[in-house]
Amino acid sequence: MNLLANILEQLINGLTLGSIYALVALGYTMVYGILLMINFAHSEIFMLGAFAGCGVLALVPGLPWPIALALAFVLAMVACGFTAITIEKLAYKPLRKAPRLAPLISAIGVSIVLQNAMFLFHDDFLGFPSVLPLRRWEFGQFAVSSIQIIILVSSVSLMGALWLFVNHSRLGKAIRACSQDRDAAELMGIPVNRMISLTFFIGASLGAAAGILYSLYYGSIKYNMGFVPGMKAFTAAVLGGIGNIPGAMLGGLLLGVSESLGTAFLPQASWKDVFAFAILIIVLIVRPSGLLGERTAEKV
Amino acid sequence: MRHQFKIRALPLAAFVVFALLPPILQNSEFSYVIRLLGLVGLYMTVALGVNLVVGLLGLLDLGFMAFYAIGAYSMALLSMAGMSFWPALAAAMVIAMAFRALLGAPVLRLRGDYLAIVTLGFGEIARIILNNWDSVTNGPKGLSLLTNANVKPVRLFQWDISTNVDYYYLILMTVVVCVIVSERLKNSRIGRAWMAIREDETAARLTGIQITRMKMIGFVISAAFAGAAGAIFARWESFVTPESFTFWESVMLVAMVVIGGMGSVPGTLVGVGIVMLVPEILRNLLGTSLVSWRYFLFGVALVLVAVYRPQGLWPSRRLSRTTDAEEAAK
């Protein structure tokens, strides 16, 4: 296989994986933007979305796959959205005025609770129904599979939809206002609590969608499947500039691609994560607020 | 005056209780508690280091276990080369501090949560290097000190340190030293500078505090705690593998410090105790069939503590918003 074909194939691998990271990273970044907290439990929402999607698909084996899949997406996204809102009300809202790290600990606790709840339900791998027709398209020496195309298209559509929502709708503007200055937004009459709930809902539904896409791609789900992708997606969100939505998308894609190219071209593939994290550290040294993060003027 | 006396009596009493436990427990069916408390003591040492960085300085550090690992591997490799325990301990601490300084130099000017990610990244890098660098660290198979003839036994003057009880006392001494150092630091100019940085970095800079220098001091001293703990652990277990040093352990260290009370030394000790002993106690209470519920309940407990006592279970007195006069009035 010549070098160009190899690079192209690895690039597609990387972009596919990266777009899943990007969807999850959006959840982290949106919550951080509005509450300045790291929602550690987001990786478990990703996992719950996968399980919810699996449940839906298992219950409707007869339906044609586009309908079944759409149904799985919608139900999982909504279910996870409301789960996230509940978590916020119970575990984060009481801590809005607390010391900065207290909500983080609460989030860690929620993450442990959700993971172990699922462990008690099923401690092993569960096969994810493979509803997508598998097709490979060969272009000369490199190939793309239908699942990769579907993932790329879905992620881009979801990210595009989010972009439109955040920048061109009233609610989006309200969310942006709350992110910029919560007190001022409240004074302007924006129902801040509702905006926060909405943010959690959107972030979680994107995470759930990512969970389903991830499970379609890899074929199986497990109670601890959220841990590693969650950590990587959080890294991606920070890489792009935490709180910045296009930054999270860019960070996710960049992380996925660097992992892929690292696996392909490093002397030993097992160093790929060192490579990816090293890139992260270098980027942050050169651009301390992340790739697209704004240098916030510090108020004196 | 009476107030101060009361506070000093408590640590002394606690010390006496812990010092007397091994003779009481040694030959009973609870002898395993000695090892358990030894592990708790090691984590207390590390957590006191985390407390300097996370609790006093307010910097979120998600990769602290890397320095524990560096301390452990340094001790293992130096022991296998024939170095005896005490010089190797000092060397392990210095090596951990050196790596920390190396990491800190370029990244300490990063804002809070960006620094967190960098520490996470470094923690992962360290773990992967330890797992992959087979020629030096033996990779996932780990380093076994037991079957290596070069390894010298651990001795302090005439005292041979080899059993669980011996290590318990060594760790107890270490914890006491670290507690004293932490309290001294906290009440010194450096400690106050750290807390000022934590509360409001801009204001601290305006009062003349050299921010980066103070952060670096905290960063490096904390690594000494972790390195020492790791080194002792390496000799105690006689076996080091990369599996013990995961991201999750670093996260739990932060949790220990925060639920204990940020910046508070007794709070940190309490936090360690709770995070490590609650799953153990739940294991006993729940019995064999329900043992998988352990961690679920632990998570619930964590959320409850965070929500109902966000300032921590034993917060630092300096942090409390009420003054002494208001307290007396209650």
Next chain:
Amino acid sequence: MLNRARVVFVKSWVIFLAVGLIAACQPKVKTVKIAVGLPLTGDIASLGQGLRRAIEMAVAEHNAANPANPVELVSFDDRSDPKEAVSVANRIVADRSVVGVIGHFNSGCSIPASRVYAQNSLPMISPASSNPELTKQQLSPQWTYTKCVFRVNTTDNVQGSFGADFITQTLGMKKIAVIHDKTSYGQGVAEEFRNQVESRGSKIVAFEGLQVGDRDFRSLLTRVKALSPDALYFGGMFSEGGILVRQARDIGFKGAILLPEANYDEALLRVAGPAAEGAYVTFLGSPPELLDSAKDFVARYHERYPGVELKSYDHYGYETAQIFLDAIDAVGPDRQKVLTFIRNIKHDGVLGQTAFDEKGDTLNKTITLFQVKGGKFVPVPVTDKPKA
């Protein structure tokens, strides 16, 4: 306020600890116990839980047949964490009514824990640890304790030889790629395989590690496929093995795939799906289909645990438990007598015949080769005998 809170806090801690201690007190009845130290939570919890189920079944069957001499099982979770394993070992040896321990699973846990058991002369039989060091360490001059560590599964070098013979001689492959999961088990078994293949003259074109917990091995497989191997060997467990097999076929790899015993698991078939078809997996023991005891075991297992899959190591757990139970029935609840009995045992069970050499390794070096056909594991008759 602060002082009162502290007093309340200290008081509630004292109560909590007291409750914990009271709960920990065992009843002062003289029971005979077998202890189990396995990963019951954590990444490979499913394997540990499967082992526990098989062991529990063995003990329950024994107690039903011997109501006058019941044996109690006490299980401990080592979370696949070496220091937890040592803590568990300390806990187990403190209980004088325990006469034997089944454990641990990961070699990284078994090795440090074995020292604690040996210091207290408590016989330990591992159902799964395959690192040769576990038993070999007993021969070193630093091992001043009792020799009481055994295992019922054969070691990496035996499995490596068998696999190498099969791939190079039976299948005649010349270029082989090896991937492992960078754990003590996976890398160990992969290294042995590699050494044996190279000593038989075939070429190892790649020796790469992947990360446990990752799911995307496409890039890695693409890189390996580019070197045109005839066969692929994976040193690791079914969790990554299943995904690897699936993705290897997905990117168009058509060569033979061989996996070690940790992949002899119905979950592998589930995770890999139709891609598993044709893959080879080794099993450490005589063919279960040919042993009445093994077929019986499977039938009774499914009866006792309906709807539960059989996991890779359940046979080994059952065998280990039976060995201890036989020992206790024969010589009574005495650690030293049980140890002597085990050293001389010749046990016929679900793995074939088990006896131990002077290191504690099983003399049963029979390996069965399975191939996935029609979504099931089907034994493949191999004419060459394994060279130990």
